[in-house]
Amino acid sequence: MLCDVCKCNDATVFLTQILEGKMQKVNLCDACSKEKGVQDPTGFALADLLLGIGAAEEIEKGASTQKCPVCGFSQADFKKTGRLGCSACYVTFADGLGGLLKAMHKGTEHVGKLPERAQRAMKLNHRMRALNENLQKAVAEEKYETAASLRDQIKQLESELLNSP
Numbered sequence: 001m002l003c004d005v006c007k008c009n010d011a012t013v014f015l016t017q018i019l020e021g022k023m024q025k026v027n028l029c030d031a032c033s034k035e036k037g038v039q040d041p042t043g044f045a046l047a048d049l050l051l052g053i054g055a056a057e058e059i060e061k062g063a064s065t066q067k068c069p070v071c072g073f074s075q076a077d078f079k080k081t082g083r084l085g086c087s088a089c090y091v092t093f094a095d096g097l098g099g100l101l102k103a104m105h106k107g108t109e110h111v112g113k114l115p116e117r118a119q120r121a122m123k124l125n126h127r128m129r130a131l132n133e134n135l136q137k138a139v140a141e142e143k144y145e146t147a148a149s150l151r152d153q154i155k156q157l158e159s160e161l162l163n164s165p
Contacts, residue, residue: 003029068092121161128157 001011004027011027018024067074073085075093084090090097114122131154138147 001027003027003032005029005032005035066092124157124161128154128161131157 003009003011006029009029009031012030013028013033015026015028016023065074068085068089069092070088071085073089075096078084078089078093084093131150135147135150135154138144138150
C-alpha cells in the first residue's frame, strides 16, 4: 500500500478516524510520518492530519499572533501539537475552533453523561424553575386560579425533591 502523501513509498503508519459515521484512513510512509511528526507526539499536527493537510489554517483566521491570556498558548502551538494549553484557550480561540471542532465531533457542546439520579434531579430542578416563572407571570397577570394550581404543583415537586434518594 502506497503512502497517501508522497504516493511513492510503501505505507508503514496507518491512522484511522471516524467522522459522522464515516471512516477515514491515512496511510503514511516512514519519511512522511516523521515529516508530519506522527512519531513525535509533541510535533504532531493533529488538526492537519485529521482534517486534511492545511485544515488547521482555519484556526489561524483573524489574529494569527493571538495568545491565550492564561497559559500563553498560540494558534501555532495548537497547530504544532494538536492540543490546547488550558480551558481558557477554548474561549480565546473560539472563532477558529468552532468549525474545526464541529468537523471533528458531533457538535461543539460537550454533553457528557450523568448518573441517573443526578439527571433526574436536574430535570426536576428545570421543571421547578419553569413552574416558578409561570407562577410569577400568572400573578402579574392576576390569573389567581392558574397561580394556585402552579403553587400546588410546585409544592408537590418540592416534596419529590426532598424525598428523592
